[in-house]
Amino acid sequence: MKLIMVTGGARSGKSEFAEELALKEGGDNVLYIATSIPFDEEMKERIKRHKERRPPSWETKEAYKNLYEVISKSSAKVVLIDCLTVMITNFLMEVDLMWEKANIEEIDKIESQIAAEVEKILKAKKVFKGDIILVTNEVGMGLVPEYKLGRIFRDIAGRMNKKVAEAADEVYLMVSGIPLKIKG
Template sequence: MAETILVTGGARSGKSRMAEQLASGFDAVTYIATSIPVDVEMRHRIDKHRQRRPDSWITVEKYRDLDRVIAGHSHSKAILLDCITVMVSNLMLDLNIDWDKASMSDFDRAEKEVMGEIGKLIDGIRCFEGRFIIVTNEVGMSLVPEYPLGRAFRDIAGFVNQRLAEISDTVYLMVSGIAVKIKG
């Protein structure tokens, strides 16, 4: 199984930079980008991330069926997945649930869908032989979101982060650009 490292923290805490540093010593790196460039701001963020990465890194833009992506890049010495919470958001929005009118069964369906994709991701990680670095946001340390979609996202992302921390060898919490090792 891969050496698995989870990097978590708040917005703009230095998560991606830390993850990139953890991958930088490898000659064959696959970068899995889960973002969808839906607006100018997101396109700008994606461009900034691309500019920081070495040209030799292979970039795959995908947020579903990541077990297949990992299998297809088994030659890589390191895989960096950025970012789990964006992946969760994309998966939840794919369900076309009217979150203002959502029932508990809608929430359960969303949680089942997301956790199914995370299960496939973990299966892929278990078959990978190199270093696997995962970036995620710590979303449970703030205010309770006002809207149902925000609360569902926070809860599901929290469950996902717990599961990924459980299978990770090392977990870093980024605080103001400083890595605090909390596991491993």
């Protein structure tokens, strides 16, 4: 009953590594929670490739909210959530807000909603009988985004990643396809 975080940059092999861990620990009994919304052709192609790579026996649930309920009701050996930063993006995009003019109170309100969802995922670790593997992007090691929404996203993602890493039993950082165990 572990929480395992897999982080790294774009196209670093996070999902593939997390899927290998899930297969090793859960075999055919894995619940894959896909947090992405197929809003354009490029995203639809990414989702298609992810699905083709997974064993057909794995159950897939597409959701980015109320994950506590999904996880706590599951009888799978492993729950794989792919990914936290896409979940954060979905929360940000559902808000009707002029991001360049957003004030700190508006941003804090949205971040508190995201933090509450992350806390529920961490709470699910206490009731779920198997392992939870959570994939997320490390977005704080690059340039400072030029636009305010990019900075808001980077900062919220960084704080949520920190929250998950603190609670995780194991943390892996993917670098150019190589997993580096940095906790656990």
